[in-house]
Amino acid sequence: MSSTPNWLERSLYPLLVLTTAGMVGALWLIFLHAPEEKVMGAVQKLFYFHVPAAIMTYAAVAVLLIGSIAYLWTRDVRWDNLSIAATECGLFFCGMVLITGPIWGRPAWGVWWTWEARLTTTLVLWILLAAAILVRSYADNRELGARLASVLGILAAIDIYIIRKAVEWFRGMHPTVFKPGAERDVDPAIGQAFGATSLVFILLFLLLLAVTYREAQLRDRAERLTQALGR
Amino acid sequence: MKAPANGAGFVTTARLVAAKDLRLEWRTLDSLAGMLLFALIVLVVYSFAFDGAMNRELGARFLIPGILWTVVTFSGLISFSRAFQNETADDTLTALRLAPVDRGAIYTGKLLAVLVKLAALETVTVPLTALFFSFDLAPHAGPLVLVLVLHTVGLAVLGTLTGAIAARVGRGEALTAILLLPAAAPLLISAVETTGAVLGGEPLASIRAWLLGSLGFAMLFFCVAVLTFDYVLEE
Numbered sequence: 001m002s003s004t005p006n007w008l009e010r011s012l013y014p015l016l017v018l019t020t021a022g023m024v025g026a027l028w029l030i031f032l033h034a035p036e037e038k039v040m041g042a043v044q045k046l047f048y049f050h051v052p053a054a055i056m057t058y059a060a061v062a063v064l065l066i067g068s069i070a071y072l073w074t075r076d077v078r079w080d081n082l083s084i085a086a087t088e089c090g091l092f093f094c095g096m097v098l099i100t101g102p103i104w105g106r107p108a109w110g111v112w113w114t115w116e117a118r119l120t121t122t123l124v125l126w127i128l129l130a131a132a133i134l135v136r137s138y139a140d141n142r143e144l145g146a147r148l149a150s151v152l153g154i155l156a157a158i159d160i161y162i163i164r165k166a167v168e169w170f171r172g173m174h175p176t177v178f179k180p181g182a183e184r185d186v187d188p189a190i191g192q193a194f195g196a197t198s199l200v201f202i203l204l205f206l207l208l209l210a211v212t213y214r215e216a217q218l219r220d221r222a223e224r225l226t227q228a229l230g231r
Numbered sequence: 232m233k234a235p236a237n238g239a240g241f242v243t244t245a246r247l248v249a250a251k252d253l254r255l256e257w258r259t260l261d262s263l264a265g266m267l268l269f270a271l272i273v274l275v276v277y278s279f280a281f282d283g284a285m286n287r288e289l290g291a292r293f294l295i296p297g298i299l300w301t302v303v304t305f306s307g308l309i310s311f312s313r314a315f316q317n318e319t320a321d322d323t324l325t326a327l328r329l330a331p332v333d334r335g336a337i338y339t340g341k342l343l344a345v346l347v348k349l350a351a352l353e354t355v356t357v358p359l360t361a362l363f364f365s366f367d368l369a370p371h372a373g374p375l376v377l378v379l380v381l382h383t384v385g386l387a388v389l390g391t392l393t394g395a396i397a398a399r400v401g402r403g404e405a406l407t408a409i410l411l412l413p414a415a416a417p418l419l420i421s422a423v424e425t426t427g428a429v430l431g432g433e434p435l436a437s438i439r440a441w442l443l444g445s446l447g448f449a450m451l452f453f454c455v456a457v458l459t460f461d462y463v464l465e466e
Contacts, residue, residue: 072462120416127413134409138400147462148396152410155392155455159414162448166417169440 008214015207022200026193034193046104048194052201053096057125059205060090061157068153071146077220080146083153084136085212089205091129097122117167124163128156142223241339244332248340253347255317262313263348270306270356274298274363281364291366296426299360300382300419303353304412307386310348311394312407314341319398327464334464335457342391342453349383366430374429381442382422385449389415392456395463421445 030048037044067083070076101119102112113119132152139145239247256263277298286294318324327337357379361368368375393410397403412419421441428438435442 072459124413124416127409131406131409131413134406135396135400138402138406140400144399147465148399151392151396151459151462154459155414155452158451158455159417162417162451163413166420166444 008210012207012210012214015203015210019200019203019207022196022203026197026200029189029193029196034189035187037190040108043104043107046100048197050097050100050104051194052198053093053100054122055198056201056205057090057093057097057122060086060093060209061125061160063209064090064153065157068150068157071150072154077146080150081213081216081220082209083146083150084216085209087129087132087149087153088212089208091126091133092208093205094122094126094129098126117164120167121160121164125156125160128152128160132156142220239332241333241336244330244336245339245343248327248337249343249347252314252317252341252344256344256348261317262310263351265313266306266309266348266352267355269309270302270352271359273302273305274356274360277302278363286364291364292427292430295360295364295366295430296423298364299357299426300422302356302360303349303383304386304415304419305408306352306356307345307349307390308394308404308407308411310345310352311387311390311411312397312403313394314345314391315395315398316403319401324464325466328466334461337464338391338395338456338460341395342387342456345387345391346384349387353379353383371429371432374435375426377435378422378425378429378442381445381449382418382425385418385445385452386415386422388449388453388456389418392452392460392463395460399463418445418448421448 026048030045034048036042063086064083067079067086071079071083101122105114106112132149135152136145136149139148255261281289281294281298315324318327328334330337357375358368360366390407390411393414394407396410397406400406421444425438425441425445429435
């Protein structure tokens with residue numbers, strides 16, 4: 001019963017301290033260091049949360065794809081725990097994108113929601129991730145849930161890039177802030193604040209991934225103990 | 232009917248499974264009756280939602296693609312979830328699972344049977360939609376059939392897989408819809424776009440990218456389904 005890699009548990013607290021400290025630093029950079037944007041005003045500050053959250057959502061989907069394929073391949077429950085963690089983290093960051101987006105969209109576009117490419121894609125992704133969690137909870141046993149959720153994970157991860165392309169063809173108006181190759185005429189402080197926030201989001205993602213992974217592990221262990229007792 | 236020899240080939244297995252499902256359907260009209268009646272009632276509901284004035288205002292060409300594809304998709308859900316629910320009732324799924332054949336071939340057989348049912352559904356509902364919303368389909372029949380076939384195949388490819396997943400956890404149409412509709416979003420967008428273009432009399436060359444995209448989508452997810460179906464069926 002010693003499937004507990006102690007390094008994971010031991011790394012949680014330093015990671016928590018680091019993330020918290022990073023958050024305080026990033027908040028200082030965002031609200032006190034970086035200047036207020038001329039056109040958008042204070043609402044532009046949302047960008048520092050919105051964009052890194054979106055990047056982390058896609059990172060979570062990538063982890064989900066790896067976890068799903070590796071689980072079906074090896075049947076090692078650790079990969080499935082990684083998929084569980086990635087799905088839940090992805091849902092969290094995706095939800096954050098969906099909440100911060102409309103708050104920015106209302107003053108910038110004049111509407112809370114529009115069926116634009118990235119908005120539609122993000123909403124569809126949120127539904128797909130939630131559906132994977134739903135299927136897992138409907139399954140009679142852990143293994144069936146793991147297999148079906150892995151199949152769905154692969155499906156969702158491949159699909160999301162196609163959905164993105166399809167909706168982009170269909171219509172698009174989302175701003176591209178950092179166009180590759182374009183000359184940037186932004187205050188360096190804005191870039192610094194964005195860079196720092198992105199780093200903190202990576203830390204937060206790792207922390208949440210570790211916590212949800214550990215939770216999945218403990219849930220398995222509790223399940224095994226209950227079975228051993230209740231037999 | 233002769234039982235397949237040990238390790239029947241992919242095509243033989245698929246054909247046998249499809250034939251079995253269709254024979255069952257022919258004798259019971261288990262899903263087709265539901266699909267057709269459901270399609271009919273949805274069309275009636277749409278006729279309330281979009282009355283004649285709105286039809287004239289917008290033009291049937293802009294109304295029909297959306298109506299057509301929601302009707303086909305929602306009625307299709309019945310056949311997707313029924314394809315595997317049938318097997319769980321008397322646990323014939325275990326028998327299918329025990330057969331020494333490729334599970335991907337079982338999926339393909341189910342898919343073929345679903346496609347025949349969808350074809351039957353569309354032969355009735357497409358002319359009926361045109362009739363209800365007074366639109367003349369005849370001049371656009373050729374390209375329309377191409378668009379219908381292409382997108383129906385893609386929809387069935389994903390639908391059969393998601394229907395199987397829903398049936399494995401003991402759920403029906405509702406879960407199938409939750410799994411299928413977001414995943415099929417690109418296909419539905421393409422279906423509505425291309426149907427609109429075809430009904431507007433635009434040449435097929437103008438929607439070539441959409442059609443090729445949908446074909447690629449169907450082929451990609453057919454491969455994904457055949458490869459992963461083993462894990463869906465497994466006990």
